[in-house]
Amino acid sequence: MNRPPADLFEAIDVERLRSGHGVKWGSLPQGTIGAWVADMDFGVPPAVSESILQVTRRxxxxxxxxxxxxxxxxxxxxxxxxxxxxxPEPGRARVFSDLLQILQVMVEYATEPGDGVAIHVPAYPPFLASIARAGRRIVPLPMTRGETGWRFQTDGLAGHLREQGCRMLVVVNPQNPTGRVFTPAELGALATAAEDLDLVVLADEIHADLVFAPHRHVPFATIGTAAARTVTATSATKAFNIAGLRCAVAHIGPDRLRDALDQAPLDFFGTPSTLSRVATVAAWRRSDDWLAALMSTLERNRRLVEEWAATLPWEPRYHSPQGTYLSWLDFTASPIGTAAPAERLERLARVKLSEGAEFAQHTTVDTAAFARLNFATSTANLTEILDRVLTVPS
Structure with missing residues (x-):
């Protein structure tokens, strides 16, 4: 397979994006730029397109x-x-529609109403909403900012989780929205606490293919004996831009969960479509050259955001993501203000980011001064986004 040209991702078709069914652009008025939902503005790998067209032609x-x-x-x-x-151990993987479905199923099967479910916060908002909706208690593991980046407290972790009545630990790695790629030592601390308390671990590794050098993704299931208690959830949707096709995989380590799911009604969880399956296989087996070209573009954009942040007239205390195509921006000291900065940016700059407060809903963690920026777009479009953010009146 030939490597795609270096400029493959240098132009986007805004009219295509606005006229389609994607919420990122299609839900916005003319003149407003979408930089919120975690879709990319690029197309899909040629192998994915061809696999879908073959099904259609037949x-x-x-x-x-x-x-x-x-x-x-x-x-x-x-x-x-x-x-x-x-x-992965053979015979333990199942196909689902998406990671949110996997989370909801595992919460229902691994915990009881009132149990604590620990998760790093800020966190993907639908995960927080799903846990709360199921009647479980969210136990936040706050991500805190140091001189070298985002981190979380590992000392006394098992004791804290025990006190909070936790029965499940959700590990999103790479982490959304901070972009942290957890180290083996950090994952080891989480695995030790999970073993001490006999917790089921849901490892969301959907962004594993989107890690920037020199960082490296380490599957949670490879840490010590963690595989036996870990449900590893992943999908080709983020790295290959096919989220709307709905196909994900869960590798189910705990025997009791695998047995329980095997005894569930045959059609209880639904069946991903033919299109989603052939697209997933084409992405994982035949699209790594496309992914390599994509990562070059994302690396360039990541550095562009970092350079922009370094020149801001206020102190953003910004840390570049180690993985994902998402930047977690702090507007505390900015003229934009700490109350709903994304709403203000959408209204005054016509740029839609994700509102920071949503990433800590149902918890006491304060992320109201933050907004999440999606930089998976062309360099020209990203430059326009950053310029608009910078020129918002005070």
């Missing part, structure tokens, strides 16, 4: 049939081995 939209092994599971296992150095 009018292959009947009930799905997969003789032999599930190709999505096979592609998942191959990718974990070759790219991330983890050999």
């Amino acid at each position: 009018a292959d939209f009947g009930y799905p049939c997969w003789p032999g092994a599930d190709p999505v599971i096979e592609a998942f296992e191959e990718r974990m081995i070759t790219r991330h150095g983890w050999r």
Whole structure:
């Protein structure tokens, strides 16, 4: 396969984005730039497009049939081995529609109403909403900012989780929205606490393919004996820009969870479509050259945001993400203000970011002065976004 040209991601078609069904641009008025939802403004890998077109040309939209092994599971296992150095145990992976479904299912099967579910905060807002909606208590593990970046407290972790009545630990790595890629030592501290308290761990590793050198993604299931208590959830959707197709994989380490799911009604969890499955396989097996070109673009944009932050007339205390294509911006000292900065930016600068307060909902952690910026766009569009943010009147 030939490597895509270096300028593949240098231009975006805004009219295509606005006229489609994507919420990131389609929900916004003309003149407002979407930089919020975690979709990329680029297309999809050629192999993904071709796989979908082949299904369409065959009018292959009947009930799905997969003789032999599930190709999505096979592609998942191959990718974990070759790219991330983890050999999943055969027979433990299941296909779901997305990671939010996986979280909801595991919360229902691994915990009881009133139990504590620990998660790093700020956190992906639908995860927080899902845990709260299920009647479980969110136990925040606050991400705090130091001189060298975002971190969390590991001393006394097991005691804290015990006091809070935790039965599950959710580990989002790379972390959304701070972009931290957790080190083996940090993951080891979490694994030790989980073992001490016999917690089920849900490891959301959907951004694993979007890590910037020299950082490296370490699957949680590779830490000591953690695999036996870990549900590893991932998908091709973020790295290959196919979120709307809805296909994800969960590798279920705990025997009791696997047995419980095997006994559930056959159609209880639904079935991802043929299109989502063939696209996922094409992404994981035939699109790494496209991904490499993408990462070059994201690295350039990441540095552009970092350079922009360094020249701001206020002190942003900004740390570049180590993974993902998301920047976590602090507007505390800015003229934009600490109350709903994303709303103010949308109104005055016509740029839509994600509101920081949403990333700490149902907790006492204060993220109201923050906003999340999606920089997976062309350099020209990103420059326009940053210029607009800088020129918002006080």
